[in-house]
Amino acid sequence: MNTYTLYLNSKRCIGCHGCVVHCKANKRLPVGPILCEISHEPLKSVRGVPKTEFKFRSCYHCEDPFCVTICPTGAMKKREDGIVYVDAAKCIGCMACAGACPWGIPQHNPETNKAVKCDYCMDRLDTGLQPACVTKCTTHALKLVAMKEI
């Protein structure tokens, strides 16, 4: 059972892409891997105002993740609270996980030659903090939601 999901209040999101950089800076990622993304549909006129909504996407932390099953070394794991993460010590960088994922979520870190993906900043969660993208979201539009609360 997944405990968490990341929710974007698209009314508050201004498409500044802060979350993407907050994430990269926190994980100290080099140029290349991007673990979350902000996108939008082309503008459409709504009552005279060209509008669009922003969408946020990171890992979906699937119930039965293909990336975990396919990982040859057991580096890709799913925690009890549903977080799917990479155990860097075991990862050999074969990127089978990315091939197995329907959305190609796991990314290759060229500096470490290992897979890297969104893990809801579980190191921060475990000390009572929020993920980097949530804590530093420019407009406080991103929230980490515990599913039980809904």
Next chain:
Amino acid sequence: MKKSVWSMCGMCTVRCPIRVEVEGNTVTWLEGNQNLLQGALCAKGSAGPALVADRERPQQPLIRKGGRGAGRWEPVSWEFALDYIADKLKTIIDRHGPEAIMASSRGGPFQDLVKAFTHALGSPNYTNHDSACGRNVHHASISLFGVGRPAFIYDIKNTKHLVLFGRNILASLRPAEVNQVMDMLDKGGRLTYVDVRQTLTGIKATNFFQVRPGTDYALALALIHEIIKAEGYDAEFVERYTTGFDELAYFVENYSAQWAAKECGIKAKDIHELVGQLIADRPKVIFHPGWMLSRYSDSFYASRALNCLNALMGNIEIPGGLIFAKGAGDCGGKGPRSLTDLSPKPTAKRADGVGEVYKQFEKGPGLFHLFYKAMATGNPYPVKGIICVRHDPFSCFPDPQAQKEALDNCDLIVSIDTHYSEFGWYADVILPESTYLERDSMIALQKGMKPRMIMRNKVLEPQADTLGLYDIIKGLATRLGLDQYFPFNTTQELWAWQLEPTGFTLADFEKKGFVEYADKPVLYDRDKLEGKFKTPSGKIEIISQKLNEWGFPSWKPYTSPAKPPKGQYRLVFGRSPLHAHSHTVNNPLLNEMMPENTLWINTREAGKMGVAEGDFVDVISGEITSVITAKLTDFIHPEAVYTVHGFGRQIPLQTRAYHAGMSDQKLMKGQLQNMDPVGGGLNLCETFVTVRKSSKNHQRKVEL
């Protein structure tokens, strides 16, 4: 050992308060100060550590070896570089006097140090970037309220209706302000956005007006007309605190909604609807008078009209309106000391003519671009030495080629900056300043509803052979025998001296990272605003005595902007939330997010040229041709093409930014002195460019 440090962001000039966690000499976490920003920070803020780690910034002082701009540099020691500059400065002072030296830095809370150094030299010629930014807005505010732009805080959070004319507030962003806008919208407030194109701000708007470029003043005049006609203004406030209302009513008589609709290319019914909303929402309506409003030849008057609308709304000194920024004195306290108080007040006339030839401009920082005139002509006297501190005039002002020609009359050009600037690349000496995470800055007072003292603490030890600005200035001052004006050996000594009269100590900053003078917002009694407006009459001067005295009308009759000739477009520019002008284009993380700019072209206009999305187009102005990728959109006025400012850099050592995208200012041929004569702002949107499909679109591949 892990430590947590309060400091201040320096990725752009918003200077957000931050908290940084450090282990060893590495940043492990960096967030917006929880006490003011609840952690929020923009993309640029998070890219700070990437700036520190970037080796594509100057690593030690550099002295030019070849011709100016040739890019051949000799790495030297700080001792050598400072001796070299001091010698050159002495020679200039001996030959031409100290006023032959000018210095420029970013405006804002930290200008004190560079200004004090300029004054200590004996030169009045301190300046900044503002003639390409907010000068029109500042002077418009002075002409109306008697006080400049920084005198007011916009209480956006509590307003009912925010009206923005080209102020792209959610993209050219200040995190605290952005949250105020979003909170206001969450509470059901209205946003009206006026621009020549749709933006990240406009997509959140209740009302959106896509106007013909250069017609802001027309729409503002029509709003005044319709509000007066409907008697929708605050008659009591106007009666009590303004002069010249009747003249204004007479002046706007012909500027109806019907007229403006035609002029701006919008619908009269929509203007009427807006007027109805404004009257219903009054007095909690804010007309933003513009931030960077150096655009058209009537931008000063457009800003004046917008501020006049604020007065008509009666929104001064009420929640949800314009609130006087309070200083330490308003809370019964004392502010920190300034270094300029130690240096002698310069007596010489300014080389830019501000205060003499140009009485209409405030002396403070004068107008940078006018110094180029003095350099080129030797009038009123020669300018032979220039020091720019974290300011890149070649990226900031039009026509860098014309600037270079003026600079060729200088004997010394110094750039003090954290990164390579286009100006620095043409300089004689580059002094690398430590990045904002590696330096301390002076304590500064930030006026506001709750005034506070702010500071920047050094978070990391410098990772290259760089110095903080105080140490650089002190090093020069010592060599020039000006030590008495900079008597502090360290920033810590300087801070202690600054804080002495305030009654606070450094320990008071430890709790929140800043020191507040008040617990609650301080508001003046709205019934006793007499004396707060520093105009000759003490009132809001709708008809300004000073403008009259200087021979300028308070309201300029509207003239319709020129239409671009066939095949040409008006070049307009703006900001992205991912870059701070040109400063960040080479930052590894931000460059990855946005490596180059595009040219926005109206879809139908592109069709006429046979240009498809993603095609290369040539953008031509005079002998300059730039090549850029086309982005097609229905939501830009067909007369305009738009690009993000800051790209098209030509510094080979910045490999990521080198020749990436297009520079708007390089296309502004002959525009360096095209200035608003009343506001002093440069007219940066008065360039027409030819656009055509580029031959660089490969039709055939000729390869093995």
